[in-house]
Amino acid sequence: MPQSQKLFQPITIGDIALKHRVVLSPMTRFRNTSQHVPTDLSVEYYSQRGSVPGTLLISEATAIAAKAGGYENIPHLETPVQIAGWNKASHPFISMLWAFGRTADPAFMKRHGLQYVSASDIPLTGFPEPHVLTIEETKEYVQLFARAAVNAVEAGFDGVEVHGANGYLVDQFLQDVCNNRTDEYGGSIENRCRFALEILDAIVNALGTEQKVAIRLSPWEIYQDMRMKDPMPTFRYLVSEIARRYPNLAYLHVTEPRVTGDHDREAGEGEQNDFIREIWGSRAFVSAGGYNRELAVDTAERTGNLIAFGRHYLANPDLPLRLYANHPLNKYNRKTFLLVENSIGYTDYPFAEDLRSRAIESDKANASD
Numbered sequence: 302m303p304q305s306q307k308l309f310q311p312i313t314i315g316d317i318a319l320k321h322r323v324v325l326s327p328m329t330r331f332r333n334t335s336q337h338v339p340t341d342l343s344v345e346y347y348s349q350r351g352s353v354p355g356t357l358l359i360s361e362a363t364a365i366a367a368k369a370g371g372y373e374n375i376p377h378l379e380t381p382v383q384i385a386g387w388n389k390a391s392h393p394f395i396s397m398l399w400a401f402g403r404t405a406d407p408a409f410m411k412r413h414g415l416q417y418v419s420a421s422d423i424p425l426t427g428f429p430e431p432h433v434l435t436i437e438e439t440k441e442y443v444q445l446f447a448r449a450a451v452n453a454v455e456a457g458f459d460g461v462e463v464h465g466a467n468g469y470l471v472d473q474f475l476q477d478v479c480n481n482r483t484d485e486y487g488g489s490i491e492n493r494c495r496f497a498l499e500i501l502d503a504i505v506n507a508l509g510t511e512q513k514v515a516i517r518l519s520p521w522e523i524y525q526d527m528r529m530k531d532p533m534p535t536f537r538y539l540v541s542e543i544a545r546r547y548p549n550l551a552y553l554h555v556t557e558p559r560v561t562g563d564h565d566r567e568a569g570e571g572e573q574n575d576f577i578r579e580i581w582g583s584r585a586f587v588s589a590g591g592y593n594r595e596l597a598v599d600t601a602e603r604t605g606n607l608i609a610f611g612r613h614y615l616a617n618p619d620l621p622l623r624l625y626a627n628h629p630l631n632k633y634n635r636k637t638f639l640l641v642e643n644s645i646g647y648t649d650y651p652f653a654e655d656l657r658s659r660a661i662e663s664d665k666a667n668a669s670d
């Protein structure tokens with residue numbers, strides 16, 4: 302790809318060399334088996350999305366263990382079969398590590414004899430009161446994250462991204478709207494951030510490198526009863542600590558306030574992530590949420606950020622090429638986002654064939670130069 306715009310310029314994150322800065326955002330698709338193993342269809346889906354060489358793919362969120370899961374047909378990274386399920390995947394590929402906490406489906410947990418848990422007893426609206434993780438249980442979760450990270454590398458992933466966003470377990474500890482603990486994991490900002498930082502510590506130790514480790518945060522997210530009155534002090538501290546402790550982290554991934562979950566919203570007054578970008582400085586930063594081509598090009602130009610695409614990328618297997626060529630995009634169909642074990646709306650979105658042949662021809666021309 303030519304290099305006049307930053308979005309299409311190469312960048313190295315951790316130990317991964319990328320050819321451009323368009324990233325596949327993590328997306329749950331429910332296309333895994335009932336044993337939480339990816340299928341050949343999942344492998345095809347990711348290889349389509351990684352069809353432009355040097356594209357960073359982030360996997361759908363993947364439960365670190367059965368007890369940290371919460372729904373059928375999501376992947377887990379616990380058993381040998383679940384680990385082996387990824388061995389044909391395309392690269393570079395990051396595994397997103399997930400623990401549900403109070404956002405699990407209580408019926409699923411009950412069916413599988415699993416405890417429905419959270420950072421504290423504050424229930425999700427309409428859900429039962431969760432069991433409050435004891436200090437010992439919390440520390441066990443930290444170890445489960447580390448073990449899953451090791452499993453991810455064994456599965457062939459190039460690194461891991463801790464799911465610290467969108468109201469899942471790590472976020473449940475971070476934010477005072479669902480953490481009313483009075484022990485070392487609650488109360489002060491330092492205490493609420495302890496779980497996330499211990500997870501990163503445990504993963505870095507287990508892998509022996511920071512360069513394969515990342516974390517996703519969503520300071521402004523309102524989904525699943527989140528959003529502190531003023532998220533900035535908590536996230537300012539957390540990001541400063543991450544930057545101080547792990548100067549060589551692969552990247553920081555942050556969602557923009559103009560989205561909630563997989564929907565657009567209008568960002569509220571004063572909601573912005575530049576305070577995080579300032580702390581993070583020139584290190585690799587992935588920004589996600591509500592990007593179209595113009596906004597992605599402008600943001601990459603202004604900040605040097607990598608730009609993660611969700612909805613447009615699930616509908617456009619060759620998105621980096623289409624963005625580069627300013628080629629029209631396929632429209633996504635929300636009805637097929639979460640169809641269990643089904644290729645419809647998954648691997649059947651068409652490539653722009655004229656672009657594909659052009660890219661291949663230009664590769665051939667470069668090779669013969």
Ligand SMILES: Cc1cc2nc3c(=O)[nH]c(=O)nc-3n(C[C@H](O)[C@H](O)[C@H](O)COP(=O)(O)O)c2cc1C
Pocket residue numbers: 326327328329330361362397464466467517556560562563564589590591592609610611612613638639
């Ligand atoms: C079908 C679907 C599933 C998603 N699953 C996840 C997920 O597993 N983990 C996560 O952090 N975000 C998830 N998201 C959020 C996306 O990563 C992204 O932040 C969001 O779609 C906004 O980006 P967009 O405007 O480019 O779509 C999901 C989004 C969609 C559309």
